[in-house]
Amino acid sequence: xxxxxxxxxxxxxxxxxxxxxRASRSKVGRWVLFFAMMVIxxxxxxxxxxxxxxxxxxxxxxxxxxxxxxxxxKNLSATIPIGQEVLSSTxxxxxxxxxxxxxxxxxxxxxxxxxxxxxxxxxLVIVSAMxxxxxxxxxxxxxxxxxxxxxxxxxxxxxxxxxxxTPFSVFLFTTYFRGVPDELIEAGIVDGLSYFGxxxxxxxxxxxPAIATVTVLQFIQIWDDLLVGLLFIQNTSERPITVGLxxxxxxxxxxxxxxxxxxxxxxxxAMVVYLGFQRYLVKGLTMGIDR
Amino acid sequence: MSVMTSSAxxxxxxxxxxxRQVAGFLFALPAIALVVxxxxxxxxxxxYYSFTQWNGLTSTWIGPSTWAQAFHNSNxxxxxxxxxxxxLAVPFALGLPLGIAVLLHQRVAGWxxxxxxxxxxxxxxxxxxxxxxxxxxxxxxxxxxxxxxLGFSHVNTNMLGYESTxxxxxxxxxxxxxxxxxxxxxxxxxxxxxxSLEEAARIDGAGSWxxxxxxTLPHLSRFIQLAFVMTVIALxxxxxxxxxxxxxxxxxxxxxxMEFLIYQTGFNQGDFGTAALYGLILFVLTGxxxxxxLRLIGSNE
Numbered sequence: 265x266x267x268x269x270x271x272x273x274x275x276x277x278x279x280x281x282x283x284x285x286r287a288s289r290s291k292v293g294r295w296v297l298f299f300a301m302m303v304i305x306x307x308x309x310x311x312x313x314x315x316x317x318x319x320x321x322x323x324x325x326x327x328x329x330x331x332x333x334x335x336x337x338k339n340l341s342a343t344i345p346i347g348q349e350v351l352s353s354t355x356x357x358x359x360x361x362x363x364x365x366x367x368x369x370x371x372x373x374x375x376x377x378x379x380x381x382x383x384x385x386x387x388l389v390i391v392s393a394m395x396x397x398x399x400x401x402x403x404x405x406x407x408x409x410x411x412x413x414x415x416x417x418x419x420x421x422x423x424x425x426x427x428x429x430t431p432f433s434v435f436l437f438t439t440y441f442r443g444v445p446d447e448l449i450e451a452g453i454v455d456g457l458s459y460f461g462x463x464x465x466x467x468x469x470x471x472x473p474a475i476a477t478v479t480v481l482q483f484i485q486i487w488d489d490l491l492v493g494l495l496f497i498q499n500t501s502e503r504p505i506t507v508g509l510x511x512x513x514x515x516x517x518x519x520x521x522x523x524x525x526x527x528x529x530x531x532x533x534a535m536v537v538y539l540g541f542q543r544y545l546v547k548g549l550t551m552g553i554d555r
Numbered sequence: 556m557s558v559m560t561s562s563a564x565x566x567x568x569x570x571x572x573x574x575r576q577v578a579g580f581l582f583a584l585p586a587i588a589l590v591v592x593x594x595x596x597x598x599x600x601x602x603y604y605s606f607t608q609w610n611g612l613t614s615t616w617i618g619p620s621t622w623a624q625a626f627h628n629s630n631x632x633x634x635x636x637x638x639x640x641x642x643l644a645v646p647f648a649l650g651l652p653l654g655i656a657v658l659l660h661q662r663v664a665g666w667x668x669x670x671x672x673x674x675x676x677x678x679x680x681x682x683x684x685x686x687x688x689x690x691x692x693x694x695x696x697x698x699x700x701x702x703x704x705l706g707f708s709h710v711n712t713n714m715l716g717y718e719s720t721x722x723x724x725x726x727x728x729x730x731x732x733x734x735x736x737x738x739x740x741x742x743x744x745x746x747x748x749x750x751s752l753e754e755a756a757r758i759d760g761a762g763s764w765x766x767x768x769x770x771t772l773p774h775l776s777r778f779i780q781l782a783f784v785m786t787v788i789a790l791x792x793x794x795x796x797x798x799x800x801x802x803x804x805x806x807x808x809x810x811x812x813m814e815f816l817i818y819q820t821g822f823n824q825g826d827f828g829t830a831a832l833y834g835l836i837l838f839v840l841t842g843x844x845x846x847x848x849l850r851l852i853g854s855n856e
Contacts, residue, residue, distance in 0.1 A: 301666075318690065380579040408596070427589045427592070484678060509682055535679070542671070
């Protein structure tokens, strides 16, 4: 398995001199390798260590640099409306993802199997929208959504997230559905299914892995996002948790141990999703390149 | 449809085709509407408003002079310069993950656990990572503890506090936040590498470095290109959370990048017109990178 440890057993008379050195190096090499990987692991775990250790101090203990207590965890809900914020994040995330799927699945089906005139051009336009960063259109977007009266509740943010996530989902579903044989759809239509029926009964069931990829990627993206939640949800009482944390952190007056406790709570859902669905994430990231 | 089955098969096929096209268009319509309404229209509006004085409520047409004026604004040049300087972080944001992926690919005992650990920070918000980074660079933070532990007890850094070092601290944080994603990309690339190629090269007497340069790197080129594009786009459009939490764009304008300048100009100074104009500049910058990526995707189809 290991490439460092594959000394060829035969046909090696020509380079006898290099062989023993490589064999001995591979044993030392493995330890060096293991050590290097441990060091990297420590670096990558550093944020979690900071969050956990800092949250286990009171503000006084944090400033003094010693001692531990549960005080910051006990006071957490008084400083940060954590329950409300997690609820807001959940609502915004699920509604946005739902729209992204409901809009993306039929579009992917259309661009791959029900092609109409100009569908290739339209597809390209939608896919290139992936490249437009929100900041580039931030001002008109903000004014439009405000004028529509959507910044009062969650609706503005949900629609903006949905619009930003749709190009990727359309791209992914289209690419995925190209692998579905045309005969399957045609057979369904001949059997009397409507196109909607074909989508719902034949295509969606095969698309579960692609749906999972879109859901996981978008969940992490939206749950972790700051900008949209900050600007498009005007009610401070409806803020998602990432926004709540960022605003308190930027204010520079909130106790840092309590901020860290809040950070842990905000990080948990995304981490659980991440660890549980890692392979879908990898699939989504390398979509269009790894086939 | 069922009425004309026997008499006119050609007509039936035509109507079927027509129906399929109509269905296809209707199925695509919601996605088109969402993307056009929330991304396409605002681009057009941004172009219009970039020529106006605009506070979000009323706009007055000024003309092309707004652009000339914008380029005389030193803040714009500072932001562009900061973005350019941050590009220096890109080689690290690619090189370190490449090294880590190669290490993981050796598959020593427990490599799966290491892999999960390395990817874990990717799940966390950059808001939280920014908070942690602020602790790392703070006067009483981890960085100074490390420096003291190495024996330089009189040295104290406060990188986020000074104009000369704040951008470097931001760049280092950026590299850290990109490690998970890029390592994942490269590891996926390595997994598609045919191990017998390496084996054959080794039997032919090639050393590890030679194999890496002549087999592994060329094989990964597509993945490196993709990672490069994703990293640059993140650099131009995903630093907002880090900057918002760590520095607020300061000290002075030391960590104000284009995307943060847009936010500041629009929402702190209320100058929506100039902010829209800055947005278009960012749009062009990412557009250049985007064209490269589209060509990558396109050449793959």
